[in-house]
Amino acid sequence: xxxxxxxxxxxxxxxxxxxxxxxxxxxxxxxxxxxxxxxxxxxxxxxxxxxxxxxxxxxxxxxxxxxxxxxxxxxxxxxxxxxxxxxxxxxxxxxxxxxxxxxxxxxxxxxxxxxxxxxxxxxxxxxxxxxxxxxxxxxxxxxxxxxxxxxxxxxxxxxxxxxxxxxxxxxxxxxxxxxxxxxxxxxxxxxxxxxxxxxxxxxxxxxxxxxxxxxxxxxxxxxxxxxxxxxxxxxxxxxxxxxxxxxxxxxxxxxxxxxxxxxxxxxxxxxxxxxxxxxxxxxxxxxxxxxxxxxxxxxxxxxxxxxxxxxxxxxxxxxxxxxxxxxxxxxxxxxxxxxxxxxxxxxxxxxxxxxxxxxxxxxxxxxxxxxxxxxxxxxxxxxxxxxxxxxxxxxxxxxxxxxxxxxxxxxxxxxxxxxxxxxxxxxxxxxxxxxxxxxxxxxxxxxxxxxx
Amino acid sequence: xxxxxxxxxxxxxxxxxxxxxxxxxxxxxxxxxxxxxxxxxxxxxxxxxxxxxxxxxxxxxxxxxxxxxxxxxxxxxxxxxxxxxxxxxxxxxxxxxxxxxxxxxxxxxxxxxxxxxxxxxxxxxxxxxxxxxxxxxxxxxxxxxxxxxxxxxxxxxxxxxxxxxxxxxxxxxxxxxxxxxxxxxxxxxxxxxxxxxxxxxxxxxxxxxxxxxxxxxxxxxxxxxxxxxxxxxxxxxxxxxxxxxxxxxxxxxxxxxxxxxxxxxxxxxxxxxxxxxxxxxxxxxxxxxxxxxxxxxxxxxxxxxxxxxxxxxxxxxxxxxxxxxxxxxxxxxxxxxxxxxxxxxxxxxxxxxxxxxxxxxxxxxxxxxxxxxxxxxxxxxxxxxxxxxxxxxxxxxxxxxxxxxxxxxxxxxxxxxxxxxxxxxxxxxxxxxxxxxxxxxxxxxxxxxxxxxxxxxxxxxxxxxxxxxx
Numbered sequence: 001x002x003x004x005x006x007x008x009x010x011x012x013x014x015x016x017x018x019x020x021x022x023x024x025x026x027x028x029x030x031x032x033x034x035x036x037x038x039x040x041x042x043x044x045x046x047x048x049x050x051x052x053x054x055x056x057x058x059x060x061x062x063x064x065x066x067x068x069x070x071x072x073x074x075x076x077x078x079x080x081x082x083x084x085x086x087x088x089x090x091x092x093x094x095x096x097x098x099x100x101x102x103x104x105x106x107x108x109x110x111x112x113x114x115x116x117x118x119x120x121x122x123x124x125x126x127x128x129x130x131x132x133x134x135x136x137x138x139x140x141x142x143x144x145x146x147x148x149x150x151x152x153x154x155x156x157x158x159x160x161x162x163x164x165x166x167x168x169x170x171x172x173x174x175x176x177x178x179x180x181x182x183x184x185x186x187x188x189x190x191x192x193x194x195x196x197x198x199x200x201x202x203x204x205x206x207x208x209x210x211x212x213x214x215x216x217x218x219x220x221x222x223x224x225x226x227x228x229x230x231x232x233x234x235x236x237x238x239x240x241x242x243x244x245x246x247x248x249x250x251x252x253x254x255x256x257x258x259x260x261x262x263x264x265x266x267x268x269x270x271x272x273x274x275x276x277x278x279x280x281x282x283x284x285x286x287x288x289x290x291x292x293x294x295x296x297x298x299x300x301x302x303x304x305x306x307x308x309x310x311x312x313x314x315x316x317x318x319x320x321x322x323x324x325x326x327x328x329x330x331x332x333x334x335x336x337x338x339x340x341x342x343x344x345x346x347x348x349x350x351x352x353x354x355x356x357x358x359x360x361x362x363x364x365x366x367x368x369x370x371x372x373x374x375x376x377x378x379x380x381x382x383x384x385x386x387x388x389x390x391x392x393x394x395x396x397x398x399x400x401x402x403x404x405x406x407x408x409x410x411x412x413x414x415x416x417x418x419x420x421x422x423x424x425x426x427x428x429x430x431x432x433x434x435x436x437x438x439x440x441x442x443x444x445x446x447x448x449x450x451x452x
Numbered sequence: 453x454x455x456x457x458x459x460x461x462x463x464x465x466x467x468x469x470x471x472x473x474x475x476x477x478x479x480x481x482x483x484x485x486x487x488x489x490x491x492x493x494x495x496x497x498x499x500x501x502x503x504x505x506x507x508x509x510x511x512x513x514x515x516x517x518x519x520x521x522x523x524x525x526x527x528x529x530x531x532x533x534x535x536x537x538x539x540x541x542x543x544x545x546x547x548x549x550x551x552x553x554x555x556x557x558x559x560x561x562x563x564x565x566x567x568x569x570x571x572x573x574x575x576x577x578x579x580x581x582x583x584x585x586x587x588x589x590x591x592x593x594x595x596x597x598x599x600x601x602x603x604x605x606x607x608x609x610x611x612x613x614x615x616x617x618x619x620x621x622x623x624x625x626x627x628x629x630x631x632x633x634x635x636x637x638x639x640x641x642x643x644x645x646x647x648x649x650x651x652x653x654x655x656x657x658x659x660x661x662x663x664x665x666x667x668x669x670x671x672x673x674x675x676x677x678x679x680x681x682x683x684x685x686x687x688x689x690x691x692x693x694x695x696x697x698x699x700x701x702x703x704x705x706x707x708x709x710x711x712x713x714x715x716x717x718x719x720x721x722x723x724x725x726x727x728x729x730x731x732x733x734x735x736x737x738x739x740x741x742x743x744x745x746x747x748x749x750x751x752x753x754x755x756x757x758x759x760x761x762x763x764x765x766x767x768x769x770x771x772x773x774x775x776x777x778x779x780x781x782x783x784x785x786x787x788x789x790x791x792x793x794x795x796x797x798x799x800x801x802x803x804x805x806x807x808x809x810x811x812x813x814x815x816x817x818x819x820x821x822x823x824x825x826x827x828x829x830x831x832x833x834x835x836x837x838x839x840x841x842x843x844x845x846x847x848x849x850x851x852x853x854x855x856x857x858x859x860x861x862x863x864x865x866x867x868x869x870x871x872x873x874x875x876x877x878x879x880x881x882x883x884x885x886x887x888x889x890x891x892x893x894x895x896x897x898x899x900x901x902x903x904x905x906x907x908x909x910x911x912x913x914x915x916x917x918x919x920x921x922x
Contacts, residue, residue, distance in 0.1 A: 087665070087676050087677075088665060088675040088676040088677040088678070089675075090674075090675060091672070091673060091674055091675045091677060091678040091681075092674050092675070093585065093586070093671050093672040093673060093674035093675075093678065094587060094588060094671075094672050097678070099588070099589070099681040099682075099685060100673075100675065100677040100678050100680070100681040101677060101680075101681065102677060104676075104677045104680035104681070104737070104741075105665075105676050105677045105680065105737075107733050108733065109732075109733055109793065111791070128677075136677060136681075148736055149733065149736060149737065149740075150736075150740065224699065224702070224703035224706065224707060225699075225707075226695075226696045226699050226700065226707060226708070226710065227692070227695070227696075229688070229689060229692040229696075230688045230692065231685075232589075232681060232684060232685050232688070233588065422792065425792065426792050426795060429792070429795040429796060429799050430790075430795060432799060433780070433795065433798060433799065
């Protein structure tokens with residue numbers, strides 16, 4: 001009993017809230033299911049799931065009923081490439097950093113999470129940076145603001161790993177540019193070298209795999225043997241070889257894209273997604289043939305040499321060529337208007353509204369293999385739902401409410417109303433701190449300065 | 453007011469001047485501290501009682517105790533006896549800051565000969581020298597797990613006397629400066645030879661995250677997640693090392709010999725590990741990490757632990773609470789807007805100890821670089837003012853650290869048989885006016901000099917008088 005009490009206190013924030021969440025019924029709304037057309041009617045969120053969608057849905061007793069007249073409902077946005085809530089981005093000291101993992105350094109209190117929620121994002125793939133040919137392990141999260149790092153993790157989602165090609169990993173001494181203070185130049189320094197690093201790493205991984213098998217064989221024969229030491233770096237790559245870890249590869253140019261697909265074919269693994277992939281439109285057929293997904297920007301480019309040859313039609317062309325395509329943010333600010341990024345593909349490339357919205361919902365869900373749970377409004381799926389005051393693809397529309405697992409994590413009115421209270425709280429703390437610092441060499445000024 | 457009974461003490465005094473080895477215990481003699489208020493910590497306060505000290509140990513404590521015939525009797529009327537204070541995470545005794553004469557020649561960093569003119573206030577980190585940046589965990593970067601504080605003690609370290617004068621008799625002192633900084637030792641803050649000072653030579657491995665994880669060394673690891681991956685790999689390697697060596701010992705013929713690894717030896721020799729965590733996010737992270745590593749962990753930092761009490765209680769992890777509260781950096785941008793969370797952390801850091809006490813989480817205080825005992829006491833007082841019971845505050849400086857480090861059977865309270873580490877003050881320990889009258893370390897009596905800096909020009913002259921008054 002006592003034990004339960006402690007547990008309840010521990011997981012109280014989210015777990016208990018879910019249990020206590022009342023059902024939510026949104027009536028008279030335009031419901032963009034993404035996978036099953038548009039429904040004018042009601043949607044019921046109950047027990048963390050989407051319980052019903054239809055013209056008429058009866059409100060269960062005690063349900064919160066929201067009038068959705070003139071409003072739009074759509075599934076939560078999924079960002080396949082983000083770095084929010086990570087307290088470290090790059091382990092830039094080595095060319096292969098598959099031993100490190102973003103899931104070790106999640107900060108569930110990063111305010112970017114809340115701001116992304118305000119933009120309608122409910123799920124984000126948190127990636128390691130692009131300083132390494134083979135970077136660190138990645139993690140899929142749900143933006144359950146106010147819970148712990150552990151509860152942010154998308155339970156059951158396939159873990160991933162970041163690869164990176166081109167300028168970032170080949171920049172000699174890249175580590176210095178990515179925060180580490182090493183000044184030693186680091187191999188590789190060319191695109192050829194990047195390929196070599198990846199191949200060598202997988203050669204090592206295969207040798208590691210073999211040493212494990214050899215040990216098992218010896219054990220089976222009752223021969224004395226010392227087990228190989230676990231190697232976290234190679235373990236992650238063995239998982240890639242065994243299809244237990246998705247590869248998300250940062251890339252820009254068509255040549256490096258083709259190179260990576262060849263390397264993957266040679267070693268018998270799959271590239272799950274190509275990230276950025278600004279020249280994907282040139283090799284869309286090859287990408288589709290490999291079965292890789294593509295996660296790109298609508299119109300963000302030219303920030304470096306390798307990102308020059310880009311066009312706004314990239315996403316649409318890849319969609320038309322049969323590539324599973326998504327739009328991502330790679331940026332805390334862009335993350336807040338992925339809906340508007342999707343809208344650009346209607347203008348550039350002529351995608352339908354549903355196809356455009358698919359780029360930020362069901363497609364990234366498929367890329368992350370979480371489409372059984374999220375990515376569209378279907379009965380039985382997680383109640384990760386957005387309420388808009390207008391069509392999501394319109395520049396004039398805003399997200400009003402966000403639910404994840406049927407729990408409300410964002411409410412625009414509440415946010416606006418709460419701002420003055422927060423300001424008062426902050427002012428009080430600032431003023432309280434001011435006299436304490438007064439005696440210590442100008443700290444009083446610092447604390448009580450004119451920033452309020 | 454001293455009353456010397458028989459002249460037995462004369463002989464040990466003569467021996468002491470010859471520094472005769474092996475006779476220390478006798479030198480300490482016997483003392484009866486009479487008519488004092490005794491804060492035992494392990495039990496109720498004795499309003500008027502006597503503590504008898506002999507041969508470095510507490511021989512008796514209680515209300516109706518007749519001072520033994522051979523003991524120095526010290527009238528403690530109006531004074532309060534506390535167990536000697538313990539700094540639960542310290543570098544006292546490890547700084548090569550000799551008061552007057554150079555410490556052992558050939559010390560670290562080529563400082564051997566002359567005494568430094570400026571005081572060295574930072575513990576000398578054990579330098580991990582390598583020509584190349586580390587390529588991965590296999591190069592064992594920033595790993596001095598094998599270094600033991602007990603082997604690095606400078607008995608002349610100025611910090612020892614400063615701390616002792618303020619009532620600190622004991623420090624759990626750690627080598628520092630590396631991710632695996634080395635093994636901490638419980639030392640008494642008095643002694644002529646390092647070996648005499650050591651109570652327990654290896655009580656914990658000190659893990660730090662240099663630069664907060666933003667890199668800072670050359671090579672791997674260069675990020676916070678790199679540090680986590682590195683620590684994880686080291687613990688995996690330690691387990692494997694143990695296993696590989698045991699298999700090899702059984703079948704040395706026909707098996708490849710596992711290489712000797714001093715860093716893994718050091719990790720395996722450490723009965724517990726200290727993990728840094730100040731913010732709630734970090735505390736939650738370290739709780740999960742400790743569970744994953746299956747290590748006996750102690751969290752240190754703890755300023756935001758008032759938010760983490762339930763999780764800490766659930767995990768059963770003790771916390772060392774830093775007495776260096778967060779402050780706005782003196783050189784910070786006065787116009788920069790600070791997040792509410794940061795302001796709140798600064799405001800509420802002194803409440804952490806009280807919250808932990810209320811939740812039943814074991815915790816102790818540590819100095820964290822705060823210079824003087826007076827400042828440390830002020831910081832403890834802040835915690836008391838913020839809701840910590842004074843008894844719990846005393847405990848966090850005495851019995852609690854002893855329990856956390858597994859030395860409560862010899863330290864931390866005023867009980868028969870324990871090491872005679874005592875502070876005798878003329879009032880409540882946390883009151884600003886209170887003065888420490890006597891300090892007993894290992895049964896040796898010390899009388900602090902007045903703390904007023906004006907009476908101690910340069911801080912060096914006349915230091916000899918602060919030595920044992922025995």
